[in-house]
Amino acid sequence: MLDHYINATNDTSILERALPLAELELEWWPTNRSITVTSPYTSQTYNMFHHAVDNSASRLESYLEDYQAMTGVKLTRQQRSDLYAELATGAEPVMLQPHLVTLAKFLSDRVSLGWDYTGRWLKQPLAGNNLTDQDSKLRKLNIRSTIPTSLTRSSPGPSIRRTPPPRALNLSGGILDLFWDSNTLAFYDYNLTPNTRNGYHSPTFYPFCVGIILPEVLNDESKAFGAFAPSTWF
Numbered sequence: 001m002l003d004h005y006i007n008a009t010n011d012t013s014i015l016e017r018a019l020p021l022a023e024l025e026l027e028w029w030p031t032n033r034s035i036t037v038t039s040p041y042t043s044q045t046y047n048m049f050h051h052a053v054d055n056s057a058s059r060l061e062s063y064l065e066d067y068q069a070m071t072g073v074k075l076t077r078q079q080r081s082d083l084y085a086e087l088a089t090g091a092e093p094v095m096l097q098p099h100l101v102t103l104a105k106f107l108s109d110r111v112s113l114g115w116d117y118t119g120r121w122l123k124q125p126l127a128g129n130n131l132t133d134q135d136s137k138l139r140k141l142n143i144r145s146t147i148p149t150s151l152t153r154s155s156p157g158p159s160i161r162r163t164p165p166p167r168a169l170n171l172s173g174g175i176l177d178l179f180w181d182s183n184t185l186a187f188y189d190y191n192l193t194p195n196t197r198n199g200y201h202s203p204t205f206y207p208f209c210v211g212i213i214l215p216e217v218l219n220d221e222s223k224a225f226g227a228f229a230p231s232t233w234f
Contacts, residue, residue: 030167033049033051034047034048035052037192040195046170047174048171049147050145050147069139086142123193149179152179152210180214185217185223185226
């Protein structure tokens with residue numbers, strides 16, 4: 001964001017105020033939203049980013065839905081705790097400013113990311129083939145165990161472009177190793193539960209949007225077209 005602003009305005013005076021905040025944000029993500037992942041494909045280890053909120057109560061704006069999800073079946077204390085955390089994680093704030101971390105944690109279940117708990121975030125997206133039973137879907141949320149391709153974008157999550165090396169090299173290596181499937185020529189979210197890539201969702205394009213393009217795609221016209229051909233996404 002700073003880079004785009006300065007390129008457009010040539011106003012470097014903003015750096016005096018903005019750089020300290022940018023540095024805080026760069027440190028906030030590794031401290032609060034990073035997770036170590038060992039690739040089943042290469043056995044390499046990476047520090048990746050995911051959404052993860054600690055919470056032990058219903059969301060204010062969805063209190064009834066959360067209550068019904070909690071009481072519809074018998075859950076252990078640990079299962080209830082995990083479900084509250086998943087529900088809050090799906091509503092993680094769009095912008096987590098480091099100097100507002102305490103407030104953000106308090107408000108973590110009040111500001112929606114807008115994902116609306118699509119099949120992308122569920123352990124079993126079509127379990128039982130019941131498309132109307134929303135409570136059972138809420139109980140299958142798997143957000144904290146999903147490493148999303150969308151956190152490669154510049155906002156709201158961390159970005160390779162503003163991440164100092166060697167951290168950037170580790171992150172970019174993880175993106176290419178965990179997300180990229182050379183057979184289908186697409187990026188996929190990585191799921192820690194089965195330790196494999198999820199099925200296709202629109203965020204497959206996020207790495208492309210921030211300039212993460214593999215040489216095999218960049219240097220091969222047929223693969224470049226294939227990466228954007230619908231038949232290769234599934």
